[in-house]
Amino acid sequence: MTYCVGMLLKEGLVLLSDTRTNAGLDNISVYRKMFTFEEPGERVIVMLTAGNLSVTQTTLARLNEAIDDPEATLDTSIMQADSMLDVATITGEMLSRVTAETQARMDRMNQAATASMIVAGQRKGGRMRLFLIYPEGNFIEATEDTPYLQIGEHKYGKPILDRVITANTPLDEARKAVLLSMDSTLRSNLSVGMPLDMAIIETNALRVSEYRRIEANDEEFAAMSAAWSQALRDAFAQIA
Template identity: 45%
Template sequence: MTYCVGMLVEEGLAMIADTRTNAGVDNISSYRKLHVIDRPGDRVLGVCTAGNLSVTQTALAMIRDGVHLNVGEEPETLETAPTLFRCAQLLGHALRSVRQSIGPALEADSLNTSASMLLGGQIAGGEMGLFLIYSQGNFIECGRDTPHLQIGELKYGKPILESGLAYDTPLAEAVKLGLISFSTTMRCNVGVGAPFDMLTLKRDYLSGDVRRIEEDDPYFTDLHDQWTRAQAHARRQMPAPPWMTGPRLAASRG
């Protein structure tokens, strides 16, 4: 299992992916799930992957070699596609093709072939965007009303993003919320773990920042501790259920 999140706000884009793969409690390893194409001045693209590792790796290799979307057309890659929408089409085509090619053999051995991807970034002359691409090759685009998309083990971090993230949230605040969602997910699922890879990109500034966050990263550790204390403090400040306090409770005990 893995967890990846993309957040598209007014100021820019942040994408975060963990590196853990889990094929049973005795077979846990790390693979990069965030793949970045950074050509300053031309395009910055991030692709996060979740699901069957052989399917996603084969699909990415197919994209690097070039994909023919239509008969007679020149092969295209993420480096040559003219728009972000076209990049989403290429990734969707590759995912669908790989599953059709190797899926039956894997499914014959009862292996799950489902996979999904997040694509985010900006190409010169186009708008910044964020897409969720499904195994079947179709995709959806992130919108202002819900400025985030997730794949993988998403249920534990979703409440953090739903309650705190808005389109006008500053990019630095979005990164903070994203990392808190990872901290929460790590607590609940051993299949998600550090290190995390992160891409941040400001809108119309075609040069991204890519970094790796280790489990003992000072900022991440402090953020985790402060969030834990803040939750405990907020809980203590909330009133107790009225039917469990006061004279009526004392009388029922008597």
């Protein structure tokens, strides 16, 4: 399992992922699920992945191969694509193709291998956009009414987001909200684990404005988690 969340706010994009990958409960590893593509001043793209690791790794490898290909065009390379919509389309097609190839082999074993992705960013001249790409390659987009998208174990961390996040939420509030949303998920689902990767992209910055890896022993995160527990208990005590 995994928990990744992306938010599209007036002030910018906030993205957070965990790093735990597991094959059974007795085989866990740390794998990055956040990938950044940047040409400062021109374009910035962040991808988050959830699901079968062989599918997501192969999809990312092929997207990178397409970028490096000397014959790359705006239809094959996400770093040449004209718009974020084209980036989502290229990524969705690649994810769909890799899923279909892998699935053909998995079918023989009666197993399933699917993955989903969050793709966010901004192309110079365009607006910031945030997409959730399904295993079939089709996608949905965040809007002002629904400014955040989640993949993986989304349920535990959703109530806090629903209560505090709107498109007008400032970036520092949003940073706090995604971390608390992750904190609730970490407490309840063993297959979501530290460290975390967080990226913030300010509107029209066209680069990653802030990137942080939050390790298991991060004192700031631990303090926020403890303060939130206490604040929740206080809030609970205070209502009639």
